[in-house]
Amino acid sequence: MGKALMVWGCTSDAGKSLITAALCRWFSDHGWKTAPYKAQNMSNNARVAEGGEMGCAQHFQALAARRVPDVRMNPVLLKPERDTASQVVVMGQVDREIARLDWRSRSGHLWERARTPLRELLAENDLVILEGAGSPAEINLASCDYVNLSAAREAGAVCLLVSDIDRGGSFAHLYGTWAMLPEDLRGAVKGFVLNKFRGDASLLSPGPQMLAERTGVPVVGVVPRVEHGLPDEDAVALDHFPSPVGEVRFEVRVVAWPRISNFDEFRRMAQWPGVRLAPARSPEDLRGADLVIVPGSKNTPSDLAWMRGRGIDRVLADLAAAGKPVLGVCGGLQALGATIEDPAGVEGEAEGLGLLPLRTVHDPRKRVERTCARVPTLGGFWAPLSGLEVRGYEIRTGSSTDGSGEGLFFQRGSVLGTYLHGMLEDGEVLTRLFGPDPDGVDPLEKTFDDLSSLLDRCLDMATISSWIDPPSGGTSDARPAASSVPATGASRLCVLTGGVRSGKSREAERLASSWGGDSVSFLATAQGLDEEMRERIGKHRRDRDGRWETVEEPLDVASALRRCTRRVVLLDCVTLLVSNLLLAGGSDAVRSGIEDLLAAWRESGRDLVVVTNEVGLGIVPDNALSREYRDQLGWANQRLVEASTEAWMMVAGRKLSLS
Numbered sequence: 001m002g003k004a005l006m007v008w009g010c011t012s013d014a015g016k017s018l019i020t021a022a023l024c025r026w027f028s029d030h031g032w033k034t035a036p037y038k039a040q041n042m043s044n045n046a047r048v049a050e051g052g053e054m055g056c057a058q059h060f061q062a063l064a065a066r067r068v069p070d071v072r073m074n075p076v077l078l079k080p081e082r083d084t085a086s087q088v089v090v091m092g093q094v095d096r097e098i099a100r101l102d103w104r105s106r107s108g109h110l111w112e113r114a115r116t117p118l119r120e121l122l123a124e125n126d127l128v129i130l131e132g133a134g135s136p137a138e139i140n141l142a143s144c145d146y147v148n149l150s151a152a153r154e155a156g157a158v159c160l161l162v163s164d165i166d167r168g169g170s171f172a173h174l175y176g177t178w179a180m181l182p183e184d185l186r187g188a189v190k191g192f193v194l195n196k197f198r199g200d201a202s203l204l205s206p207g208p209q210m211l212a213e214r215t216g217v218p219v220v221g222v223v224p225r226v227e228h229g230l231p232d233e234d235a236v237a238l239d240h241f242p243s244p245v246g247e248v249r250f251e252v253r254v255v256a257w258p259r260i261s262n263f264d265e266f267r268r269m270a271q272w273p274g275v276r277l278a279p280a281r282s283p284e285d286l287r288g289a290d291l292v293i294v295p296g297s298k299n300t301p302s303d304l305a306w307m308r309g310r311g312i313d314r315v316l317a318d319l320a321a322a323g324k325p326v327l328g329v330c331g332g333l334q335a336l337g338a339t340i341e342d343p344a345g346v347e348g349e350a351e352g353l354g355l356l357p358l359r360t361v362h363d364p365r366k367r368v369e370r371t372c373a374r375v376p377t378l379g380g381f382w383a384p385l386s387g388l389e390v391r392g393y394e395i396r397t398g399s400s401t402d403g404s405g406e407g408l409f410f411q412r413g414s415v416l417g418t419y420l421h422g423m424l425e426d427g428e429v430l431t432r433l434f435g436p437d438p439d440g441v442d443p444l445e446k447t448f449d450d451l452s453s454l455l456d457r458c459l460d461m462a463t464i465s466s467w468i469d470p471p472s473g474g475t476s477d478a479r480p481a482a483s484s485v486p487a488t489g490a491s492r493l494c495v496l497t498g499g500v501r502s503g504k505s506r507e508a509e510r511l512a513s514s515w516g517g518d519s520v521s522f523l524a525t526a527q528g529l530d531e532e533m534r535e536r537i538g539k540h541r542r543d544r545d546g547r548w549e550t551v552e553e554p555l556d557v558a559s560a561l562r563r564c565t566r567r568v569v570l571l572d573c574v575t576l577l578v579s580n581l582l583l584a585g586g587s588d589a590v591r592s593g594i595e596d597l598l599a600a601w602r603e604s605g606r607d608l609v610v611v612t613n614e615v616g617l618g619i620v621p622d623n624a625l626s627r628e629y630r631d632q633l634g635w636a637n638q639r640l641v642e643a644s645t646e647a648w649m650m651v652a653g654r655k656l657s658l659s
Contacts, residue, residue: 002033002122003468004155006130007162008148008189010137010173014164015195015223017057020131022451024065026461027127029452035121036061038131039114039147040076042086044261044298048393052092053077053368056264057131064448065129072117076110081259081299081347091117094366104144111146118154127468130157137180152185158467159188161217166196166225171207178215190467191220193459198225202645209646213657221459249274250434253289255312256281257303261296261331262395262421268443269424272434283315291325291381292316294332296421301350304335313353320355325381326415330396333410333417334360337400346397355415360400367394371420373408382416384432392422462517492607495640495658497614498650507650508570508611515607516568521549523560523569525577554580558596567606571597574612574640578633582625590632598643612637614649 005023009016020036027034041055049059051071058074071092078086088099088106090113098106121128136148152159161177163170174192181189192211194204201222208219254266256279270277280286294316297303307313320326328336337358340350346362370393375385396419399406410417423429431437455461494511496504512520548570553560557577561569571577574594581589601608616634621627641647647658 002125002128004122004128004130004152004157005464005468006132006152006155006157006159006188008132008136008159008177010135010161010163010170010177011167012134014162016131016162017061018451019160019162019193019195019223020129021057021061021064021448022455023129024061025448025452026455027129028065030465033124033126034065035067035070035125035128036065036073036131037118037121037128037151038074038133039118039151040078040110040133041074042078042080042133044079044259044296045264046077046079046089046262046395048368048370048395049073049092053089053395054092056262060444061129061131063444064451072121075114075117079261079298087298092368107144107146111150114146114151115154118151122155128155130155135177136185137177139180142182149182149185152188157188158190159185160191160193160220160464161189162193162195164196165194165222166198170194171211175211175214178217189215189217191460191464192217194219194222196225197222205645209657212646218463220463221455223454223458226454244274244276246273248276250276250290251288252277252291252293253280253286254278254293254295255307255332257295257297257306259298259300259303259331261298262329263295265329265422265425266293266295268427269430269434271443272430273437275434280312281310283311286312286315286319289319289324291327292319294326294328294335296329297331297335299347300331300334300340301348303331304350304352307335307353316353317355320413320415323380323414326355328356328415328417329423330394330419330421333358333400333419334398336415336417340398356410356412356417357402358400358410358417359403360398362398364397366397369394371408373420376407376409378409378411378416380414381433382411385429388428388432390420390423390426390429392420392426394419395421460515462519463514465517466514491601491605492646493601493640493644494607494609495612495637495644495647496610496650497612497637497641497647497658499614499617502650503653504611504613504650505572506653507648507655508572508609512568512570512609515609516566518547519566520568520570521551521564521566523557523564523571524550524552525554525557525571525573525580526552555584555593556596557593558600561597561600561604561606561608564604564606568609569604569606570609570611572611574610574636575615575633578636579629582629582632587628587632590636594636594639598639610640610644612640 007016007020007023024034024036036058038055038058041057043055043057045056046053047056047059047069049069049071054069054071054074055077059069062069062073075091077089079089080086088095090098090110098109101109130151133147136145138145142149161174163173178186178189204222212218252269252275254263254277266277269275286292316326334340335352336355337352337360338354340352340360342349342362344362344364346364372389372391375388375390377386400410402410408419427437496508498504549564549566551560551564557571577593578590581593613633614637615630621630641658649656649658
């Protein structure tokens, strides 16, 4: 039976889908047979998969995991049709009966349908990465929240809790969500993630430490806000398409009507050189457009009424009359036609805009299929596509005809309509319409690889991996060695101080291992000046993890830190370092040595764990050198703790926070 890692969010749009996709690629990269799963998704962006249609987020997460998208990965998909009603898709197919039940009543039925595919995925994979929905701490819905709570219990998942720090109040969001979770699931939260961060990560301190003190849960990563090529499922993403590449030659506008669906298919076009894509919600937004796209809709009649209410219909007619290209995709095609008839009561009837001579009739049966088609002979702006073989998908109930038969493509003048979703994700189509892309790189695969690298830089993947056993038939060697860059977006410095035999070194080794796994450099400052010290050094060498790199340097630890090749450095200890520096060059050498160490730590980007002693708790020494040593070590400890991201006092093996 496979293991389960679940990604929860404090809010909607916290970045759960993106983090889940990144985790799918990362674990796939490192030898885990991985599958995504979301018990229920709510989105009008759907893709055709094995078994029917599924939410686009899980579709792309499956591709990130190098798996064939399967409806079991998103067994329930809700597609909003009105503010109070949604089409319910269960295991890839529309279920009209269950849609008639009220939300609370149907959740139990839906969970029974969603539980079996979760069990199957766990049985077939080393790791299933579950994505939650909204927040898992909606206490008014806890009794029927199968997407977050029942799924986590069923899978026995360990959980990451993600917060959108760009909204503000992120620490409160994390603490409040954790505190309001059901008691049996609070302990499942093993790590917090601060997502969409912009700015200086050092300013976060002491927030992560204080949060850990209150919850016992560490912040395992700070992920910056990044532009990515992964299609989004939330309509808010329409306002955040990537900035244009180079000189803008084509101004493209997508009509952002309320029931927009499958708008994710335009993201690659938005990244194409020379193209600027933006949403249009008013006639003014269409001014200066070189191409207007009327996208899919979950309820075309109501969206037509919305367009007419804003006067967008008149501007589209003017653009078409002026020869400007207009494209309608699926529901957009229907809207550009003459009439929409609905004898089966699927969406409703409406008069179209009349820009295409089409009669559309809805049928209760839904067409969900992948499609390969050859583009017919077209004219004007669309002529370069003539004869091209294109691949895409169809998700629709309506069929349209211009009197000569049904089809996938219809053109009149500069207006083109198609039922084929995904055409504008085809690189050849985009090249013929907008010119070549000099990079010629598959943007989806590049995005997945970039996201995997992002996790190496910004999440403590060694710790996250340690929550999960190795893949079946594997060993701990199947887990990755951590990279040589920091794990949280900003390098960490942990200071462990205390008395002799207080447990400092043991705790430091445990922490370094949790941060870096095998990727730890042990920076030792001891000098074998007498037999007893040489024996101590020898014992420490024998006891130390043989997989770690060892660097021995009694004085110039700044240079030694720069020579270390591992991501995490454990310096043991400052107590001897200060003694060595004081004897070699006096108090000035101590001060410059500690400042140089801190500068090297910041420049290296590595995580640093420092062991030191508190020697000022006893009687005042009876000689000047000892008193000077006590003062200099006290100053060094203060300086290190001041610069640290976390600091602990060890007493009898127990940690007391100094942060």
